[in-house]
Amino acid sequence: MVRDDLYITVPSFFRCPISLDVMKSPVSLCTGVTYDRSSIQKWLDKGNNTCPATMQVLHSKDFVPNHNLQRLIQIWSNSLHRRVDSAPLPLSPDQARALIDEIDRSPHTRLASLSKLVSFARESEENRNVLGKIDGFVNMLVDLLGNVDGLVDEKANLAEQTMMILFSILNQYTHNSDLSDMILKSNRDCLSSMLLVLQQGSLDSRIATARVLEAIAMDAESKLVIADKKGLLSVLIRYLDPETDPSMIEAALSCLISISMPKRTKVKMVQLGAVKVLGKLLAESSSSVSSAEKVLKLLEMMSSCKEGRVEICGDRICVPAIVGKILKVSNAATEHGVMILWSVCYLFRDQKAQEAVAGNNGLTKILLLMQSNCSPSVRQMSADLIKIFRVNSKSCLSSYDTKTTHIMPF
Secondary structure (H helix, E strand, C coil): CCCCCCCCCCCHHHECCCCCCECCCEEECCCCCEEEHHHHHHHHHCCCCECCCCCCECCCCCCEECHHHHHHHHHHHHHHHHHHHHCCCCCCHHHHHHHHHHHHHCHHHHHHHHHHHHHHHHHCHHHHHHHHCCCCHHHHHHHHHHCCCCCHHHHHHHHHHHHHHHHHCCCCCCCHHHHHHHHHCCCCCHHHHHHHHHHHCCHHHHHHHHHHHHHHCCCHHHHHHHHCCCCHHHHHHHCCCCCCCHHHHHHHHHHHHHHCCCHHHHHHHHHCCHHHHHHHHHHCCCCCHHHHHHHHHHHHHHCCCHHHHHHHHHCCCHHHHHHHHCCCCCHHHHHHHHHHHHHHHHHCCCHHHHHHHHHCCHHHHHHHHHCCCCCHHHHHHHHHHHHHHHHHCHHHHHCCCHHHCCCCCC
């Protein structure tokens, strides 16, 4: 993609998940997620006892300096030093406002102006607040997104910059329902531009687009409009490959969860091969806690329809991967996993799924779960599963040795 001289692509893992700025002093929590020291300290000082990215309860609020990441950031920063020295001084808020006025007046300089505004928004939260509070700015961005002219590359560049700005000020713009209406319920064809960014944009712009789609999926109607856009579900599912950047996987998963509530969307995802893709992703031992939870959540959603249950039962990787995550990732992951097994083994009574659960130590895990401090709903589903296995295979129960019971902490 063509870039303005001021545009600098920052590696996503250099940014603090809280402030979105490049980390100055990266530190890692016990969950393995890294934050900028000042940002996570403010989070903890407010009395929070969870990891902001994964929402796991913190067993310890201590954090450890991430020296390896610190060195990588320093190397990257040094490599940009010469370029930064020769670049113009950062924009002031007044200059940013002037650029916004220029976008309306000078179509030929729109791309350059948008690129400078992206850089302005990246510099600080204060700058993002400035942009988010400018009257009519968001509406202007949506107009640009819905009326992109020119060759495909020019369209993609303009749409990409627009999406980057929209995402950067999303937290400052508190009227997401208005944004949803502007993008989805007007005569503008914004979704075509957003799809173009998902297909051809840079990593950061693709992540930004997925996050904006997630934010505007406010109700059943908006979820259907997004999911019914030809090619959109396919491209999001394509990014659920283990080789994809982890941040893109997280963004795609979150977006799919947000738009997949309607039954016809779940069925369409199943038809597009989502179950097989999710099973493969879940089987990857390197997946993060957050990704594993989201994958299981999506599979749980698809297990609520017959088509999804058929695919889950028919995939040789999926059920064993689900069993493998129970009692090993988090409480949320375990609950999603048990719900899926309950759907395919108890409700659907699929023999292949039951055999896969039994053959992968699933019954032992369910019995262990019954002895843990699980929720009432999980306890009931576990009891239902045990009834099924008692009927089908009494030998599985007789092989369970209560003397060696040991529940591993999450």
